[in-house]
Amino acid sequence: MDDMEDDTTIFSTLKSFKSFISCPDRSLLETEPAFGRSGLQNLYTKRVELEEAAERVRSHTSLLQLTQEKQQMELSHKRARIELEKEANSSSRDLQREIDRNRELLLQIRHLKEREEKANQELNEQVENNKALKRNFEELHKKANEKDSKLAEADQMISELKDETRRLNQQIQIQESKFSTQNLEIQALQEQLDVQRKKFQDVSQRYQNLQSSHSTSTESELKMKELERRLALQEQDSVIVKNMKSEVARLPELEREIKRLREENTFLRETKENNSLLREETEGLRRKLERVERVMEEKLKVELEKEKLEHELQAWENIGQSTGLNIRKPEDLSREVIQIQQRELNLKQQNYTLNSSIRSVEKTRTELMPEIAQLRAKAQEEQKKRENQDSLVRRLQKRVLLLTKERDGMRAILESYDSELAASEYSPQLMLRVKEAEDMLRKVQTHNTEMETQLSKAQEEAGTFKLQAQMVTAELEALKEQQVSNTEKNTLATAEEVSSLRQKIEELEAERQQLEEQNNILEMRLERHNLQGDYDPVKTKVVHLQMNPTSIAKQQRTEEVEQLRVECQRLRDRLRKIEADGVMTTDDTTLIIPPSQEILNLRKQMESAELKNQRLKEVFQKKIQEFRTACYVLTGYQIDITVENQYRLTSVYAEHMEDSLLFKLTFSVHGKSEVLQFAV
Amino acid sequence: MSKTLKGITLKGSAELVAEFFSFGINSILYQRGIYPAETFTRVTQYDMSLQLTTDAKLKNYLTNVISQLKEWLFDCTVQKLVVVITCLETNEVLERWQFDIECDKTAKESSAPREKSIKAIQEEIRSVIRQITATVTFLPLLETACAFDLLIYTDKDLEVPEQWEESGPQLIDQSEEILGKNQVTWLLSFSPSSRELLTWF
Numbered sequence: 079m080d081d082m083e084d085d086t087t088i089f090s091t092l093k094s095f096k097s098f099i100s101c102p103d104r105s106l107l108e109t110e111p112a113f114g115r116s117g118l119q120n121l122y123t124k125r126v127e128l129e130e131a132a133e134r135v136r137s138h139t140s141l142l143q144l145t146q147e148k149q150q151m152e153l154s155h156k157r158a159r160i161e162l163e164k165e166a167n168s169s170s171r172d173l174q175r176e177i178d179r180n181r182e183l184l185l186q187i188r189h190l191k192e193r194e195e196k197a198n199q200e201l202n203e204q205v206e207n208n209k210a211l212k213r214n215f216e217e218l219h220k221k222a223n224e225k226d227s228k229l230a231e232a233d234q235m236i237s238e239l240k241d242e243t244r245r246l247n248q249q250i251q252i253q254e255s256k257f258s259t260q261n262l263e264i265q266a267l268q269e270q271l272d273v274q275r276k277k278f279q280d281v282s283q284r285y286q287n288l289q290s291s292h293s294t295s296t297e298s299e300l301k302m303k304e305l306e307r308r309l310a311l312q313e314q315d316s317v318i319v320k321n322m323k324s325e326v327a328r329l330p331e332l333e334r335e336i337k338r339l340r341e342e343n344t345f346l347r348e349t350k351e352n353n354s355l356l357r358e359e360t361e362g363l364r365r366k367l368e369r370v371e372r373v374m375e376e377k378l379k380v381e382l383e384k385e386k387l388e389h390e391l392q393a394w395e396n397i398g399q400s401t402g403l404n405i406r407k408p409e410d411l412s413r414e415v416i417q418i419q420q421r422e423l424n425l426k427q428q429n430y431t432l433n434s435s436i437r438s439v440e441k442t443r444t445e446l447m448p449e450i451a452q453l454r455a456k457a458q459e460e461q462k463k464r465e466n467q468d469s470l471v472r473r474l475q476k477r478v479l480l481l482t483k484e485r486d487g488m489r490a491i492l493e494s495y496d497s498e499l500a501a502s503e504y505s506p507q508l509m510l511r512v513k514e515a516e517d518m519l520r521k522v523q524t525h526n527t528e529m530e531t532q533l534s535k536a537q538e539e540a541g542t543f544k545l546q547a548q549m550v551t552a553e554l555e556a557l558k559e560q561q562v563s564n565t566e567k568n569t570l571a572t573a574e575e576v577s578s579l580r581q582k583i584e585e586l587e588a589e590r591q592q593l594e595e596q597n598n599i600l601e602m603r604l605e606r607h608n609l610q611g612d613y614d615p616v617k618t619k620v621v622h623l624q625m626n627p628t629s630i631a632k633q634q635r636t637e638e639v640e641q642l643r644v645e646c647q648r649l650r651d652r653l654r655k656i657e658a659d660g661v662m663t664t665d666d667t668t669l670i671i672p673p674s675q676e677i678l679n680l681r682k683q684m685e686s687a688e689l690k691n692q693r694l695k696e697v698f699q700k701k702i703q704e705f706r707t708a709c710y711v712l713t714g715y716q717i718d719i720t721v722e723n724q725y726r727l728t729s730v731y732a733e734h735m736e737d738s739l740l741f742k743l744t745f746s747v748h749g750k751s752e753v754l755q756f757a758v
Numbered sequence: 759m760s761k762t763l764k765g766i767t768l769k770g771s772a773e774l775v776a777e778f779f780s781f782g783i784n785s786i787l788y789q790r791g792i793y794p795a796e797t798f799t800r801v802t803q804y805d806m807s808l809q810l811t812t813d814a815k816l817k818n819y820l821t822n823v824i825s826q827l828k829e830w831l832f833d834c835t836v837q838k839l840v841v842v843i844t845c846l847e848t849n850e851v852l853e854r855w856q857f858d859i860e861c862d863k864t865a866k867e868s869s870a871p872r873e874k875s876i877k878a879i880q881e882e883i884r885s886v887i888r889q890i891t892a893t894v895t896f897l898p899l900l901e902t903a904c905a906f907d908l909l910i911y912t913d914k915d916l917e918v919p920e921q922w923e924e925s926g927p928q929l930i931d932q933s934e935e936i937l938g939k940n941q942v943t944w945l946l947s948f949s950p951s952s953r954e955l956l957t958w959f
Contacts, residue, residue, distance in 0.1 A: 611840060611856055611929050613911055618837055621922045622909045623823060627816065628844055631905035635846050 088141060095137055098130060273703070279735060280718060287721075430573050435565040442561055446554060453547055460540050467536050474529050481522050488515045772831035778883050779839060779857070780824045783908070784810050785887060786841055786855055789894045792906050804880040808887070823908050826919070830912060834861035838911035842928045846903045851928050853897070855890075 394408070488511065495508050613620065710716045715727045720740070728738040781803055788798050788809040793816065798809040811817060830836045841855040909925060912918075 608858075609856075611838075611854055611927050613837075613927060615914075617914055618911050619914050619916075620909050620911050620925055620927050621918050622907055622925050623819065623921055624923050625819070625921070626907045627819065628842075628905040628907040631846055631903075632849070635903075 088144065091137055091141065095134060098133070276716075276718075280720070284720070427573075430576070434572050434576060438561060438565055442557065446557075449550065453550060456543060457547065460543050463536055464540060467533050470529060471533060474526060478522065478526065481518065485515060485519065488512075772828055774879065774883075775831055775859075776824050776828040778886070779827065780820055781808050781810070782857075782887060782890060783820065783841060784808065785890055786894075787811065787816075787906060789891065790843060790853070790897075790900055790904075792843065792900075792904050804883050804887070806884055806887070822921070823910075826922070827910065830910070830916070831859070831861070835913045835916045836861070836910060837913070838909075840909040840911070840928075842907045842909060843900070843904050844907065844928075845900075846905055848902075851930050852900065852904065854928070854930055 394411075397411070492508055492512060706716070710730070714730045716730075718726045718728070720726050723742055723744055725741045725743060726738045727741065728735070732738070784798070785808055787793055788795065788811075793811060793813065797813050798811050800807050801810045802808075811820075827836065827839065836859050838859060839857045841853075842851055843853040843855075844851050907928070909928065918924075
């Protein structure tokens with residue numbers, strides 16, 4: 079393969095070399111048609127040829143190198159082949175050895191397998207023997223277990239029977255002991271019974287004695303009460319007797335006083351009559367005085383009036399001289415006055431008529447003033463429009479001038495262009511410009527015509543407005559003439575209307591003022607309410623957050639109150655329980671207050687003291703009982719206390735309860751004791 | 759008796775006014791003793807020392823109200839802000855601190871705002887807060903336990919968020935004014951967009 083590759087490279091290089099040789103011939107040929115080539119190109123071609131030769135030489139050398147390498151490669155190849163053959167022989171020998179080994183091993187394997195089979199058979203036989211033996215063993219085991227269970231049951235029975243015998247023995251003993259104790263108790267109780275009977279007898283006797291004494295005491299108390307009542311009555315009687323004595327002593331004095339009083343009465347009655355008479359006289363005199371005083375006053379007034387009237391008369395008499403009129407009598411005065419009044423009335427009427435006419439004229443004037451103003455405004459507007467249009471006209475004329483100038487200029491340009499150039503290349507541009515100029519012209523002409531039409535319209539409108547103004551002025555003058563004529567007619571008729579209208583105006587003005595005052599008052603009230611926080615529900619509303627501090631505080635407060643109430647109730651219940659029982663209840667686990675230590679200590683002390691007392695009492699009773707029985711047994715006499723300092727002895731051999739000896743013992747201060755005996 | 763302090767105006771942007779309200783309400787609560795004095799800390803604002811609460815619940819409540827109030831101030835829908843002090847035992851209104859708000863709606867679309875110096879603005883706010891302190895001196899002591907509430911008077915057609923509800927005006931009963939129940943009213947006017955505080959009247 080390497081040779082093939084070397085051959086291919088050699089062939090490829092040869093091909094390239096040949097192709098290269100053929101190329102320069104073409105290149106030389108190609109350079110021929112180039113016209114005007116210099117000596118430099120020849121040098122270049124020569125250089126190229128030299129380079130090509132160098133390349134050829136190089137390729138030759140490479141060829142030689144490649145052939146050398148190829149020979150070397152062949153040699154190495156042969157060496158490798160020889161070595162490979164040697165290795166192949168050795169490997170074949172190894173192979174044969176291993177094949178022999180394999181055969182031997184196979185034989186061994188077969189022998190071993192036969193032995194294995196035999197061993198397996200023996201194993202199976204022994205396993206079967208084992209199983210049989212196991213079954214026998216299990217059967218024997220079961221039998222042994224059964225026997226054991228039977229034995230255990232028998233043992234249990236024996237133990238149970240023993241327990242029962244023991245229990246029965248114990249019960250017998252217990253019952254014997256109980257019997258003995260009960261006998262003892264019976265004896266004790268019988269003794270107690272006897273003692274109690276004796277006590278009962280003593281107690282009954284004492285009771286009878288008590289009852290008798292009690293009855294005597296009640297009788298004595300009743301007597302005492304009766305005596306006390308009598309005493310009280312007697313005391314009252316004595317008091318009454320004393321009062322009567324004192325009253326009796328006062329009698330003669332009273333009689334004397336009575337006489338005196340009667341005399342005074344008669345005297346007073348007489349004086350009373352005199353008094354009444356005198357009072358009537360005084361009243362009459364007073365009335366007279368008053369009348370006289372009134373008369374005096376009237377007289378004074380009348381004199382004053384008389385003087386005044388005299389003065390007036392004199393003045394009236396003087397008037398005639400002062401005014402210069404022909405007055406001598408009051409009738410002349412009255413006539414003069416009437417004339418003056420008539421003149422006044424006429425003048426007033428004229429005044430009213432003039433005023434009414436003036437007012438009507440003023441009204442019409444005021445009505446016409448706005449119209450005049452409107453007309454003036456319209457005239458001004460028209461003037462403005464006219465001025466605007468004049469200015470527009472001027473502008474348009476200027477534009478027209480400018481456009482004509484442009485047109486002339488453009489025409490001149492066109493002519494110049496026409497004169498200069500003969501080529502037809504720029505004619506379309508000129509034509510375009512001409513067309514544009516013509517379009518501009520047309521537009522300007524149309525604009526001109528439009529402006530002229532607007533002008534004409536404006537002029538027409540101005541003319542119409544002038545006509546209207548003239549019409550209006552003519553109407554104004556006509557109205558004025560009419561009103562002047564009207565006022566002369568309706569003078570008298572409108573006077574009454576005017577007065578009524580004036581009254582109405584005055585009333586309305588008064589109402590208006592009242593309403594203004596009310597309005598002010600209401601506005602003040604509104605302001606005050608607004609300042610205090612009132613609002614118009616149509617336009618405004620008041621909002622606040624739901625969770626605001628006030629609501630939260632109120633909630634907390636209600637909760638606190640509830641908690642406090644519940645606690646209060648609980649405490650009250652607890653108090654009631656404590657007062658009822660007198661013992662601390664520990665059922666209220668929710669209570670916080672613990673029982674104080676002092677109370678517990680005191681309670682413990684109390685309980686211990688009570689227990690002590692009880693025990694002492696029991697012990698004392700027992701001891702006393704013992705002592706008394708010992709006394710009775712040893713001395714032969716039973717000693718009982720019937721009443722204070724009295725002792726009763728009853729002998730053992732007494733047949734009845736009444737056979738007893740009573741003794742009285744007094745323990746005096748000196749230490750002696752008396753003994754008095756009397757038998758019962 | 760209801761006192762109106764006419765002529766005291768505070769004009770400014772919505773933010774400034776809302777901020778002023780939060781400090782004003784805090785100072786009212788401190789000086790009337792609604793909350794114990796130890797729950798307040800001193801802070802410096804407008805070049806003067808003011809009291810600010812540290813109670814978390816109260817702070818939360820105030821921030822909620824003030825933030826909503828800022829929005830409404832900017833929309834010019836608020837007419838009054840009232841601090842109502844009620845006695846917890848009797849549920850009666852003892853005091854009302856009413857701030858009337860006039861909003862210049864035309865200024866909303868006005869041209870570029872003109873800025874006045876910050877010192878002038880602070881001076882005006884300072885004087886209002888001093889006025890609050892001064893009015894407290896002639897008010898009677900609140901002896902019972904009290905709680906406060908913030909009411910806002912708005913336009914009728916305004917949509918309120920869910921947490922807000924309508925309530926009554928909680929006016930002081932006229933017949934009991936003699937017993938020492940008081941209302942103090944201020945008039946505030948402002949224009950929302952301009953940062954200019956206009957002059958005093």
